[in-house]
Amino acid sequence: MRIAHISDIHCNYGNDFNEKVFEKAVKILNNLDVDLVFISGDLTTEGLVSEYELAKKKLEEISTKKIIVPGNHDERNLGWKLFPEFFGDTDFIHTFDEITLVGLASSEPDRDDGRLGRGRHKRIQEGIKKDKMTVLGFHHHVVPVPNSGRETNIIEDAGETLDIILKNEVPLVLMGHRHVPWAVKIHKTLLVNAGTFSCNRTRAHFGNTFNIIDIDKDDIEVTVVNILKDKKKKMIEFNISDGCCDNRYYDVDNKI
Ligand SMILES: [Fe+2]
Numbered sequence: 001m002r003i004a005h006i007s008d009i010h011c012n013y014g015n016d017f018n019e020k021v022f023e024k025a026v027k028i029l030n031n032l033d034v035d036l037v038f039i040s041g042d043l044t045t046e047g048l049v050s051e052y053e054l055a056k057k058k059l060e061e062i063s064t065k066k067i068i069v070p071g072n073h074d075e076r077n078l079g080w081k082l083f084p085e086f087f088g089d090t091d092f093i094h095t096f097d098e099i100t101l102v103g104l105a106s107s108e109p110d111r112d113d114g115r116l117g118r119g120r121h122k123r124i125q126e127g128i129k130k131d132k133m134t135v136l137g138f139h140h141h142v143v144p145v146p147n148s149g150r151e152t153n154i155i156e157d158a159g160e161t162l163d164i165i166l167k168n169e170v171p172l173v174l175m176g177h178r179h180v181p182w183a184v185k186i187h188k189t190l191l192v193n194a195g196t197f198s199c200n201r202t203r204a205h206f207g208n209t210f211n212i213i214d215i216d217k218d219d220i221e222v223t224v225v226n227i228l229k230d231k232k233k234k235m236i237e238f239n240i241s242d243g244c245c246d247n248r249y250y251d252v253d254n255k256i
């Protein structure tokens with residue numbers, strides 16, 4: 001199974017949204033033969049109706065099935081009321097042939113950080129099925145992400161969340177928010193962050209990126225796509241059964 005993990009699109013009519021990059025990214029994405037697109041939030045910048053309308057329209061250009069959770073920016077200005085109108089449930093458990101995808105809203109209205117809370121922690125446990133790979137997806141990160149500035153936005157119950165993830169050996173967690181791609185294996189879990197798909201607020205040379213996640217039985221492989229350069233670089237490989245993890249992210253500098 002191949003999942004495109006995209007994040008932080010930031011549709012708006014100000015300086016955030018780079019439509020040219022978005023168009024190029026969609027072109028690359030539509031040629032990748034993915035089974036599913038998971039979007040880990042920040043579809044808008046201020047959570048305004050006009051931005052939601054723009055996001056809805058632009059996302060129609062992606063031909064594959066899309067599964068979406070909200071980000072902190074989508075909940076600004078009462079945007080949390082708009083998200084379900086435009087994109088459906090913010091919290092869900094979807095079952096596919098190979099995976100169970102648990103999507104959660106980690107955002108709180110008008111705050112840049114967030115929380116999952118006990119209700120969503122319960123949801124994670126409900127979504128864990130022994131016969132399928134469990135994939136968890138939400139906007140915020142649970143451990144600090146390197147190359148993304150001072151740590152201020154981690155979810156307030158990151159400790160409890162991480163504890164549930166690690167104790168249950170959830171193999172894969174997909175997140176966004178920090179606008180840089182990153183992956184790390186902790187215990188038997190791969191934590192993966194997607195960079196920003198089309199926001200002008202990129203960091204250093206990371207540029208605009210998205211991740212391709214290839215799942216083949218017990219193997220998970222994450223590749224970063226640099227959109228402007230149309231270049232791919234394998235970031236990490238993880239085998240759930242033997243626990244082996246090959247992280248090539250630090251082989252060279254951060255240029256992808
Ligand atoms: Fe963002």
Ligand SMILES: [Fe+2]
Binds near residue numbers: 176
């Ligand atoms: Fe965010």
